[in-house]
Amino acid sequence: MNPQDIQKIAHLARLQINDDVAAETAKSITEVLNLVDQLQSADTDGVAPMAHPLDAVQRLRADEVTEGNQRDAFQAIAPATENGLYLVPKVID
Amino acid sequence: MHNLTLAEQKAQLEAKAFSSVELTQHYLERIERLDTDINSYITVTAAQALAQAEEADKARARGEGGVLNGIPIAHKDIFCTDGVKTTCGSRMLENFVPPYNAHVVDNYLRAGAVMLGKTNMDEFAMGSSNETSYYGRVHNPWAPNCVPGGSSGGSAAAVAARLAPAATATDTGGSIRQPASLCGVTGIKPTYGRVSRWGMIAFASSLDQGGVITLTAEDAALMMNVMAGFDHRDSTCIDHPVPDYSAGLNDSLEGLTVGIPEEYFGEGLNPETEKAVQAAIKEIEALGARTKAISLPHSSLAVPAYYVIAPAECSANLSRFDGVRYGYRCENPQDLEDLYKRSRGEGFGEEVKRRILVGTYALSAGYYDAYYRKAQQVRRLIKQDFDNAFNEVDIIAGPTATSPAFEFGAKGDDPVAMYLEDIYTIATNLAGLPGMSIPCGSVDNKPVGLQLIGKAFDEARLLNVAHRFQQVTDFHRQAPAEID
Numbered sequence: 001m002n003p004q005d006i007q008k009i010a011h012l013a014r015l016q017i018n019d020d021v022a023a024e025t026a027k028s029i030t031e032v033l034n035l036v037d038q039l040q041s042a043d044t045d046g047v048a049p050m051a052h053p054l055d056a057v058q059r060l061r062a063d064e065v066t067e068g069n070q071r072d073a074f075q076a077i078a079p080a081t082e083n084g085l086y087l088v089p090k091v092i093d
Numbered sequence: 094m095h096n097l098t099l100a101e102q103k104a105q106l107e108a109k110a111f112s113s114v115e116l117t118q119h120y121l122e123r124i125e126r127l128d129t130d131i132n133s134y135i136t137v138t139a140a141q142a143l144a145q146a147e148e149a150d151k152a153r154a155r156g157e158g159g160v161l162n163g164i165p166i167a168h169k170d171i172f173c174t175d176g177v178k179t180t181c182g183s184r185m186l187e188n189f190v191p192p193y194n195a196h197v198v199d200n201y202l203r204a205g206a207v208m209l210g211k212t213n214m215d216e217f218a219m220g221s222s223n224e225t226s227y228y229g230r231v232h233n234p235w236a237p238n239c240v241p242g243g244s245s246g247g248s249a250a251a252v253a254a255r256l257a258p259a260a261t262a263t264d265t266g267g268s269i270r271q272p273a274s275l276c277g278v279t280g281i282k283p284t285y286g287r288v289s290r291w292g293m294i295a296f297a298s299s300l301d302q303g304g305v306i307t308l309t310a311e312d313a314a315l316m317m318n319v320m321a322g323f324d325h326r327d328s329t330c331i332d333h334p335v336p337d338y339s340a341g342l343n344d345s346l347e348g349l350t351v352g353i354p355e356e357y358f359g360e361g362l363n364p365e366t367e368k369a370v371q372a373a374i375k376e377i378e379a380l381g382a383r384t385k386a387i388s389l390p391h392s393s394l395a396v397p398a399y400y401v402i403a404p405a406e407c408s409a410n411l412s413r414f415d416g417v418r419y420g421y422r423c424e425n426p427q428d429l430e431d432l433y434k435r436s437r438g439e440g441f442g443e444e445v446k447r448r449i450l451v452g453t454y455a456l457s458a459g460y461y462d463a464y465y466r467k468a469q470q471v472r473r474l475i476k477q478d479f480d481n482a483f484n485e486v487d488i489i490a491g492p493t494a495t496s497p498a499f500e501f502g503a504k505g506d507d508p509v510a511m512y513l514e515d516i517y518t519i520a521t522n523l524a525g526l527p528g529m530s531i532p533c534g535s536v537d538n539k540p541v542g543l544q545l546i547g548k549a550f551d552e553a554r555l556l557n558v559a560h561r562f563q564q565v566t567d568f569h570r571q572a573p574a575e576i577d
Contacts, residue, residue, distance in 0.1 A: 053525020
């Protein structure tokens with residue numbers, strides 16, 4: 001991991017990493033990746049990946065409307081809204 | 094009043110020895126006097142607490158009220174509370190006031206409990222020392238220059254300092270058990286799916302589980318009776334009958350087989366901690382249980398597997414914090430990408446960013462099989478180790494943490510040193526099993542915890558063993574000398 005790799009991943013995560021800390025970040029992430037590389041020593045041939053510890057399957061519910069409109073409550077905590085819409089910088093010229 | 098257990102307070106409230114208002118006022122006064130030094134609370138809801146206490150007293154006068162009527166408790170600041178700021182220990186949510194209650198919060202409200210406030214925690218529950226909180230570090234009540242553990246460090250410190258008789262907490266890799274161990278209190282992480290995660294801010298969804306921190310196993314049973322249960326709003330919550338956790342507390346331990354995993358007593362374990370844990374196991378034997386040496390051969394791979402799976406899930410979960418709908422937004426964004434990047438870059442702390450980056454990398458094109466898939470395969474091997482062990486034993490016992498509370502900054506800048514703090518607790522989360530930590534001694538006047546691990550949905554058995562142990566020991570009754 002070098003600072004350029006870090007900036008590439010940070011872009012994927014839409015995360016600002018300032019250039020002055022990128023080298024430090026690269027170093028610490030390398031340490032984490034060295035730790036997780038111990039996984040390669042495990043013999044996992046034929047072992048099915050486990051996503052849920054109790055192997056439960058996704059429950060389905062009836063296709064019914066259960067939530068009322070709470071736009072005002074949700075927008076009351078938004079950084080910027082106008083006329084019931086969330087405001088963001090201009091996307092399309 | 095504050096040295097009474099929750100069960101004792103419940104009995105005294107029922108006997109009208111004191112009122113909920115008196116009890117609540119007593120805790121609020123203690124928090125005001127002592128918490129400036131400990132910093133276990135991020136938010137104290139004094140006025141609301143007193144109003145709830147008054148309601149509880151009125152309900153009692155009418156002969157009504159839930160099972161925890163009038164008992165003051167604290168909630169970890171990861172549980173959403175309607176109208177009360179919920180920060181998750183992050184600058185990102187410094188001004189976040191949720192419009193709804195977490196399922197768990199509602200359960201306690203219905204039971205008549207009073208909320209004293211919201212407890213401090215590592216940012217987004219990522220940490221083992223509470224040092225990653227945006228709201229300042231929490232001081233261990235037993236040793237003010239030491240960490241309380243994490244991520245539920247505020248909950249553990251608040252209970253240890255008698256600033257609440259009980260507090261909710263969450264555990265993704267040890268975040269209930271490790272701080273309970275370091276603060277000399279009782280903590281239980283239930284089976285994955287036992288407690289609803291609805292309204293509990295997500296970190297790693299296949300590992301996160303809500304639980305409680307209390308002074309005693311008896312109190313934990315009372316709290317669990319209210320917390321556990323099915324909730325259709327959490328798709329991973331499991332519809333499984335909830336027993337009365339208080340009912341079997343006094344059951345005999347005759348015939349119980351306790352597994353002692355050799356991997357939990359190897360290199361890295363503080364010899365004094367080991368001594369205290371071994372003595373506790375002898376005590377459980379004296380109560381009628383027998384012990385059996387077992388092996389959990391993939392134990393050393395638990396931390397590496399966790400540091401793929403947890404960051405991967407965290408990077409997905411935390412993508413919701415975008416500076417648009419709620420939470421922190423940067424000043425003067427130039428365009429949408431700048432808005433996303435700077436809001437997240439400025440709103441998240443260093444450890445959270447590190448885990449988002451690791452998770453994003455592990456899930457990125459070309460790396461998925463080598464990291465995420467491999468980790469999920471190892472996760473199954475770890476689960477199989479426990480399945481094999483539980484064919485021979487009823488519960489597993491060992492240390493919760495390698496050593497007692499360490500000093501602030503002791504783990505330096507090396508993230509891996511901190512990650513290894515959870516070496517004995519992480520496997521339990523990967524396997525979805527219930528785990529507990531109970532005080533079992535001390536080293537240099539700092540508490541040591543005994544960890545108990547059970548079969549899925551066997552919380553009642555853990556509480557039973559812990560309670561019987563606490564009937565013949567007094568570690569759980571000891572309070573930090575400097576806190577009066």
